[in-house]
Amino acid sequence: MAEHPGVATACAAMLRRDLTLAWRRRGDIAMPVLYALIVTMLFPFALGPEDTLLQRIAGGVILVTVLLAMLLALDAMFSSDIEDGSLEQLVLAPQPLALLLGMKILAHWITTALPLIVIAPLMAAMLHLPGAVIPVLLLALLLATPLLSLLGAVLVALTAGTRRSGMLLALMLLPLCVPAVIFAAGAVAAAQQGLPWLAPIAWLAASLALAVVLAPLACAAALRIALDA
Amino acid sequence: MSNWIPLWLHRLSSPPTFYRFAGTLQPWAMTLALLLGAVALYGGLVLAPADYQQGDAYRIIFIHVPSAWMGMFIYAVMGVAGFIALVWRIKLAEVVAMQSAPIGAAFTFITLVTGSLWGKPMWGTWWTWDARLTSELVLLFLFLGVIGLYHAFEDRRQGARAAAFLAIVGVINVPIVHFSVNWWNTLHQGSTVNVFGKSTMSWDMLWPLLTMTLATKCYYAASLFRRVRTDLLDLEGGKDWVRQIAESEADR
């Protein structure tokens, strides 16, 4: 028997594989970005182009739009791996499943959330969000999107064994994301009103630290339940 | 010799034993629920005096508050049963967790609608984004998510385990949701509502409330027993004990 590669090597290989696969289908990466831009564009049409109104809702609209765009992409996190059977291989691998899944979640975050964060200033400009608030918005997104990816991964893993999962995923995930939305939007709103915004950011960071530790473990357990037939 | 409790529990967790046990207890629980409920309704609707601030509208409290408590209580039961189902793989725990979910959703729904009916005359609005109301709404969505996930699987036992896992994730998340909504509420100093203006309730109002709480607990037990019995029959369809029941009830 050949010696098993180390955990670090396996994790790096996992990350490289997922990123390569995503890069080969670059069109899929662009989809959530386009979706977010179009949804943002619809708001001025629906509410009228007044600056003050758009400024007031900008932070919340961007956060909810990013959340929904991520939700659309979340479904695909494990689906291709289940179809070609590589997920079963992953479960049987000698390396800890939680770490490998953590790498998959990281790859998914890089390919879906990072492009959304990159275009967030553009969305902010579309809704006339003051330039001074944009760094806080980006910081809030940088902390909130991994939280959503981690939480979403657990639920996607749970639905891995089912046929129809799109709407079900939304039903399960959205109530659980209430805290992330509240703190992220709270930070942006506080910055907009010139109030201290560090407290909600700190709460977000604390939840993220908790999720980084717990979510991969929960994801591994959920996947074992969902694939155990 | 104190190991008769685990032994008894072990025996009880076998489906045919539990089927008979639940069948014996179920009518008693239902009778008790109806009796206590009737007493509580009489006490609450007739005997209790009208509130000096809220008039007679406060009488909704006698079903609203017990339902709210039951919603949370049933979620806790579901979480604990789900945990037992995942750790020890006991079939009965899976069934209890999954059959609790619709009852919990029913109570949470009652809480939301009666709360809304109470809020309209008292606060002048059907809905306000108060921490308690919002948490209750999230609780309803969690129940519905658990039910939805359970039914999404072809294999019922696998669905039960997945949904039990979701219930446990929810148990961790509900306090965080409640805390975050509280924090959000202090940020947006909108319509902060204090339902219980005075902290102490008079005994005339308290005893029907507590009696109704007991009645809903008994009702939950009865409803759970009925649902679990039905589900066990469905789940164990091929076994001998189910066949005997099916044959003995053929005449009716």
Next chain:
Amino acid sequence: MNALQHFLAMGGYAAYVWPAYALFFVVLIADTVAPRLRRHQVLRELRARLARQSVRQERKPPSTPASP
């Protein structure tokens, strides 16, 4: 009669109190009836399956092929 009317009026809040109680009972009655119906359905299906099985077993012993 007057007392009953007074009771039903609920101090002017009848439009809120009674629908709340009505909903409470409707939801709980639905919750009681649904498993009963399901129980009947489950037992009916089970009996149908048992009947099919017994028919098949009766047909088996004479090991000749079924007559057309």
